[in-house]
Amino acid sequence: MKVAVIQMDIVYGNPQANFEHITSKIREACSDQTDVIVLPELWTTGYDLEMLDQIGDPNGEKTIEFISSLAISYHVNIVAGSVAVRKEKDVFNTMLVFDREGNVHKEYSKVHLFRLMNEEKYLKAGNDDGHFTIDDIPAAGFICYDIRFPEWIRKHALEGAKVLFVPAEWPKPRTEHWRNLLITRAIENQCYVVACNRVGSDPDNVFGGHSMIINPWGEILSEADEDETTIYANIQIEELNEFRKRIPIYEDRRTDLYE
Numbered sequence: 374m375k376v377a378v379i380q381m382d383i384v385y386g387n388p389q390a391n392f393e394h395i396t397s398k399i400r401e402a403c404s405d406q407t408d409v410i411v412l413p414e415l416w417t418t419g420y421d422l423e424m425l426d427q428i429g430d431p432n433g434e435k436t437i438e439f440i441s442s443l444a445i446s447y448h449v450n451i452v453a454g455s456v457a458v459r460k461e462k463d464v465f466n467t468m469l470v471f472d473r474e475g476n477v478h479k480e481y482s483k484v485h486l487f488r489l490m491n492e493e494k495y496l497k498a499g500n501d502d503g504h505f506t507i508d509d510i511p512a513a514g515f516i517c518y519d520i521r522f523p524e525w526i527r528k529h530a531l532e533g534a535k536v537l538f539v540p541a542e543w544p545k546p547r548t549e550h551w552r553n554l555l556i557t558r559a560i561e562n563q564c565y566v567v568a569c570n571r572v573g574s575d576p577d578n579v580f581g582g583h584s585m586i587i588n589p590w591g592e593i594l595s596e597a598d599e600d601e602t603t604i605y606a607n608i609q610i611e612e613l614n615e616f617r618k619r620i621p622i623y624e625d626r627r628t629d630l631y632e
């Protein structure tokens with residue numbers, strides 16, 4: 374399964390400009406037999422939190438129509454990062470996953486809101502799990518700050534997720550946290566990690582890029598720098614099974630001592 378991670382800059386508070394920008398990026402990323410495209414967190418609006426009750430997408434409809442048509446055109450799965458989705462009075466930070474036929478296969482709303490960037494003042498936390506499949510491979514999605522909660526990721530790994538998708542807007546001053554947390558989540562859960570950060574800046578933050586695709590042994594298969602770029606790697610589930618046989622952590626867990 375070939376994955377393409379689109380590390381992009383985001384035009385603050387301007388969904389139309391971001392829709393236009395992403396169209397050419399997706400076309401380019403699909404030029405060579407790509408199976409899955411991954412986008413960053415809040416890629417339609419950026420962190421324009423005060424405006425989300427106006428520029429957030431009602432029920433995600435506009436994003437769904439737009440991404441669905443690209444998924445159909447290129448016959449590709451799209452983990453469409455996350456977008457601000459308005460539902461009645463609330464706004465959620467929601468990951469939308471599309472299959473090759475353009476169906477919305479999963480909606481996952483970020484469960485851990487990040488106080489340092491005032492998310493809890495403007496967003497409502499989700500309460501559902503992040504499980505989905507991509508071409509029948511069990512996967513799960515997490516959004517940015519979620520990766521600081523190993524118990525949340527572990528729950529999904531124990532329930533069968535093998536590829537962990539992480540869209541983010543992770544600020545540059547904590548790039549080493551981002552890199553180390555992602556590598557650790559891959560090693561400790563023996564999962565692939567496919568992580569997409571944004572680059573550029575908004576009025577409050579500079580974002581660090583370093584999107585990464587990591588194998589279950591913790592090896593970085595591909596890593597971006599701090600510019601707009603698309604990175605690619607192949608995910609091989611047979612390889613994951615080999616790693617899990619070599620060090621069988623799932624068999625060696627002491628469930629008599631802990632869950």
Ligand SMILES: O=C(O)CCC(=O)C(=O)O
Nearest residue numbers: 487517518542543544547
């Ligand atoms: O945990 C962090 O340092 C960054 C998290 C973040 O930026 C977010 O969840 O949007």
